[in-house]
Amino acid sequence: MKPTCASSRCSSSTTSSGFRRACGNDCVRTSPLKFGQLEDSKVALWGWGRExxxxxxxxxxxxxxxxxxxxxxxxxxxxxxxxGDAHLATETDASAERLSAFDVVVKSPGISPYRAEAVTAAAAGTRFIGGTALWFGEHAGADGVVPRTICVTGTKGKSTTTALLAHLLRAGGHVTGLAGNIGLPLLEVLDVAQPPEFWVIELSSYQTGDVAHSGAHPQVAVALNVFPEHLDWHGSEARYVEDKLRLLTEAAPRVAIINANDKRLTALSLADSDVRRFADAQGWHLREDDLYRGDDFVMDTRSLPLPGRHNRGNLCAVLTAIEALGLDAKKLAPHAGSFRPLPHRLQTLGTRDGVAYVNDSISTTPHASLAALDCFGNRRVAILVGGHDRGLPWEEFADAMRTHAPLAVITMGQNGPRIHALLEPVAAQGGFHLGAANDLADAMTQAQAALGGEGVVLLSPGAPSFGMYRDYVARGRHFAELAGFDPDMISAIPGLGIA
Structure with a gap:
């Protein structure tokens, strides 16, 4: 299961610190990366956010x-x-020339390695890695496996799935670390006095390749689904899919857990992993709202605090992962009833003057917006969509509005006009009210007017918040304020860290 270079362009030359050179981001280390191997390298940091x-x-x-x-x-x-660090210099111009002067650049996840300056520096031999790679390399055993690690990725639902997995493990009496993209950088829990029994780690598409590049292998990796997203970071849908799936294809987990309903996942060849499927009749799956393990009925999921059928379906992924750890998943399944839903993910804030307000600010793809609408059946819903334009297609969303439209759709943000133009001919057929807003406050006002004192205002933008807000959390907090709720009461992610 030793990783090899995925690129035919690789010269396979190696520096004293163990880095292959001249191949850029397609090249994977042949042994786990340790901090000590940076000692003889010229090292830079790129980005000064939390990571x-x-x-x-x-x-x-x-x-x-x-x-x-x-x-x-x-x-x-x-x-x-x-x-006051005498050994730390700062520069504000991360040019290709300057980046090329370093053997290793530890970059923050939000900085794309496909930026022109990074591509040029990588071609000159600079190695770009992230904190995720450093954490995995440091924790790898002699066989390269990081024991008792469960990594979760997917375009939609990965945060709730990750948190739910940690919740069930803790309910079973297992000390568990919850970290990663969910809100706690792995390097913040690099050195802990009492290591947990299990590490449950959420990984975005910005981080999945880092695990492969670390030369280490997770014990278990879960892939929920793959839809187009983050095209501005990855450059194309094909590259997004490739990068997302590196957690399975290159990191070579001991056990790979995949969604049997996702064709991209089921088509993968994962010869180095024990592949297990959820949403499969032979394993954990839903029949309508009932949870089954094979032909054995386990429980009715309708009362679970998991908004949306897709989240209840991801409970099947969680239970499959628990089984992969050698634990009794059937025994732990009922503890899903005490799970506390995460903020900004189909989060019901409350009701004001007959109108309920639901915060799904984490929604950054049209697929997520459609999934959010599915949660409300025949209720009167005004959905707010739009934000930063990453070039994702909205045609499927527009087509869905022909048969499953809410009462109102209000567009906003940079890609609002593009979405509005797609929806105009559909709305003209009399299926729903279509509005165009200048900003979130305007969208809220229009949604309230359309509902007339009865229904649901659903913020599920299907697009990032960049340009108008710092991040989806800031957008969700503003939505709460506009609806008359305390944003400080709705933003904390429960369970981060070790417990």
């Missing part, structure tokens, strides 16, 4: 005198300078 600061602290905890260069903006450079 970047975590990487800095982790490197300093092991290599206190290693010269580091931080690429960041001017405000962040001032913050870093205040640390």
């Amino acid at each position: 970047g600061r975590a990487a800095y602290r982790a490197i300093r905890s092991r290599l206190s005198a290693l010269p580091l260069t931080l690429f960041c903006n001017a405000e962040e450079a001032a913050e870093a300078a205040a640390l």
